[in-house]
Amino acid sequence: MEKLIAKYRKEGFKLTPQRLAILKFLEGNTSHPSAMDIYSEVKDAYPTLSFATVYNTLQALRNKGEILEITINPQKTHYDPNSKPHHHIICIKCKKIGDIFKDYSKVLQLPYDVVSEFKPLGNHIDFYGICMRCRKKERRYKL
């Protein structure tokens, strides 16, 4: 965390208590929260926090490449404080999102007609599946 703070300060990022609280909430967070999730949580610690500040901070972090937008839910953006490229698996029942740290670039050969039109730069995979909890729930139903 100290390292993080030093880093942001060096980048000319003004370190306000609100931002520190948001950074603290996001650090190491693997829950892929929405803006509202972040606001609700952090407001407990900083009751004067405004929604606009959450969006402002998320935008600043996005511009710095510190967080990623996750477009799994067509209705609202989720955020991922892990900016190292990785993939996701989503439970089709409860929408739980898991991280997948594996680089598939070598095995993802594109067809010729695509390569002749696009110069590929990266990729992101959404896997779909059913999580343990939902599988257990299903089993219970069937009995």
Added chain:
Amino acid sequence: MEKLIAKYRKEGFKLTPQRLAILKFLEGNTSHPSAMDIYSEVKDAYPTLSFATVYNTLQALRNKGEILEITINPQKTHYDPNSKPHHHIICIKCKKIGDIFKDYSKVLQLPYDVVSEFKPLGNHIDFYGICMRCRKKERRYKL
């Protein structure tokens, strides 16, 4: 088209002129249009068409599995009338979307810790790249 119509009628889908116009617009369309794109285009042929009907029809088609939602743009949903599973490549400059018809399932082995938590069912890949047109534009700039 005739086949499509017969199919929908059989499924108890009331065939109104509005729906026929929307279906006609979507059939074979590879542009991945938004609801607004569809509304604008189809309104020319059916000026009384309402936005609600576009959304209603898209929802009905989605429930029937005839179209897919594309969540590339965090701000609005795009639709894909090609419901056969396939992947996409997006130009990071102009957001043009290309289709990729290739099944990568065999080469997408999931790490053990993931498989032990999720039972995988499918996958969708977003490739990122730069399209021909944007590459040409870039080159022009540099000269």
Added chain:
DNA sequence: CATATAGATTAGAATAATTCTAATTTAATA
């Protein structure tokens, strides 16, 4: 430490995508 100020925070308004509502119309069936 006191001051200046660029940048951050805030509440609330504005915008945009999507969904809802309730009155009206219509495709399909008998």
Added chain:
DNA sequence: TATTAAATTAGAATTATTCTAATCTATATG
């Protein structure tokens, strides 16, 4: 032709996000 369940519609409601403009503050400087 009459019936009716389903579809259409305009406009209101909802929700996520962005904008605005007034106020505040973290940081740099003397």
